[in-house]
Amino acid sequence: MARHDIVIRIGGESGEGVISTGELLTLAAARAGFYVYTFRTYPAEIKGGHAIYQLRLSDHNLYSHGDDLDLLLAFNQEGYDKHYLELREGGMVLYDTESVKASAIPFAKVGLPLTEIAKNQIKMPLAKNMVALGALGRLFWIPKDYLEKLVREKFAKKGQSVIDKNVDAVKAGCDYVEKNFPGLESLRIPVKPSDERIVISGNEAVGLGAVVAGCRHYFGYPITPASDIMEYLAGVLPQLGGVVIQAEDEIASVAMAIGASFAGHRAMSATAGPGLSLMTELLGLAGMAEIPLVIADIQRAGPSTGMPTKTEQSDLNLAVYGNHGEAPRIVIAPYNVEDCFYSTVTAFNLAEKYQIPVLLLSDQSLSNRTESIPKPDLSKVRVVERVKWAGNGGERYKRYQLTESGVSPMAHPGTADGIHVACGLEHTESGRPNYDPANHMNMVDKRFRKLRAALADFPPVEIYGDRASELGIISWGSTLGAVREATERALEKGIKICSFYPRVLYPLGDGYLDRTLENVKTLIVPEVNSQGQFATLLRRVYSGAIVRQNIYGGLPFRPQTILEKIEEVAETCQKPQLSTTRAR
């Protein structure tokens, strides 16, 4: 039977090079033409502990990292012990002959002398992971020169001797598999290289999206799992005449971003839950002073310090409501890596046009997941500018002029005739502090009116499945992958279901999402949190039956879990409803 995709997981000790093997393999595979989708975890500490890299290779577009494993490569005993239960029936174990007890493995298995080759042949024990890279590369029929090129790039700064040793290690791994692996043909997936795709992680896509959206000012503070957005931009923005400042804390980060935006330039910060909690006061200032602002929150398991390297979708309440008083903002959640790029551009456009803070909710699993995505066509990407005050001769500028849309032209320092003081106090149209009751109500209404106007620019809700179905399933953020695959399988099994993928999570209503769900009678809402935060928000726009599905172990959904829920609910829906009234 032709093979179309394969799921491999590599497990080993943190520090052994599990992640670099995985990363290089992913890149080589993508260049060779594979669609790639990765999943990784690592412990919160720097050394010791366990690291996983999971890679799914396919000849078609992927939505998730798969369910069970086809292949498990154990770098050490723990790498086997922790993961063998997830091997599917007929799956295979590859293991380092020196570190794993083969006799205890009941699956089909092939020993790879990774440590042995690295120590005795290459004379560099650290090269164990490069031997593994070569071995896996050959297993998947990835041309050797793709691997070699990457290895040369990776070790370029370490000197020729190191480069050569690592290239030799890769070759040795390749050769070993070539000579010793039974049934190489069975793992072959024919693919062709394509330059229409790029390989990128969720966080990199956010950074790239920001750059394409015209952002040249980034202010941030290191926090797992958002730091690499800052690190990517720190390398890139100076090359474009921009600047990245690592501020002293998240409060300073968002304050600087607000200052830069007030001065007329797009600015952003990215953080995780603990940082977003700190930023809430200033989000309110941006809302009150009507300053465009984009903040990305890469959600991780909370509350408090929580589990920094595990995923969760539990900051939605904070994103929507986090502030005293009623400070409007827009909340967008990208649903895959490609969307991390496009939704970031959307976030900036909405922030600029409506002079409002926009929160971009990603999560840990999406942040460092690498996928091959269609290369963005820059000619089709629209970047929207803020409505600027161009000066108007004698007419006195009113920064917060009451308008129908709620949006008032913005003057930034340096503009003649635009003099005003931006402030957090309630203010008149001219920006003067004012506590008059009618004025406050007018201004509050103005700020919320902007949200309704923004509806016109919301990206549409994506829909997939049987549109006439009364059973629906809705996901937000990275849960799309598992929901989409589960929906596909459910439809194949003959279950009538429709799936919905909104990107804007707040505000809802007034035509956004409410109409889309009109015909749905039962709606499944899977979320990686315990309180069903989105399900609760949905009540505003949906009055049918909601079936919550919550997991909160720090790991994302698997398609199978969602499919089981769909099947269960579908069956219940089909049963005739028993009447609860007793016959008299």
Place this chain on the structure above:
Amino acid sequence: MPETAVIDYKSEVKPTWCPGCGDFGVLRAVYEAFEAKGYETKDLVLVSGIGCSSRIPYFVNSYGFHGVHGRVLPLATGIKLANPRLHVVGMGGDGDGFSIGAGHMPHAIRRNPDITYIIMDNNIYGLTKGQTSPTSAFQFVTKSTPYGNIEDPINPMAFAIVYGATFVAKGFSGKARELTELFIKAIDHKGFSFVDVLSPCPTFNKVDTFKYYAEHLSPVPADHAVKDRVKALELAYRTDRHYVGVYYEEDKLTMEERVKAVQQKVPASTGLEELMARFV
């Protein structure tokens, strides 16, 4: 400096301060310093926090940002980074700057942006009607410390000097002309200039008054070595008098210069397509 008509830095908003407030003297000196510099109002941005003194942007005919409590410095830094041609002045009180805002000062100092930070120090929280401030004396009695303040005060001069500020000065709102001169020096200084202005609150602080300061004030000694940080610190720790004048100044690369140096050092990107190609 452009040849223009006399620029009026007074806005039409009347100050909300109590009669006799020290901040009036600061406001006057600010107007006069700007007049001396001839800044165009469109290029001037006053950034403030929360407190009586933080109301000052409304009283000046320029752009302003009346922000939230304690965040003057990062707001001002963001503005200056986005448009280095703007003249940015941060202003606030001792509570805003040395309590909630204290954590930002060492880092603003480390970056050395070319902005001026003026604190109107009245050793009290006036807007909230009379609580102890970080610069209030030990055993000072207020509504929040009715049995006497149990904390020792921050030494604003020492604070700025130790953290490495490149221009540190103390002023007194009761001596307007000298204050104007001090503000001009601070504005002219290339880099982060800090001026702590003794600016008494007649309504809530009956101890640190104009009379008290006038009797205990002395100019910084003429032979003071302004380029010697250790000597400046010694001056800051003197308890015999309140010394007004420049304590320390030095020339260092500003934040904007350092940012520019990085931009010029790295190979420029040819554009967005090139950036995307890095992911192939």
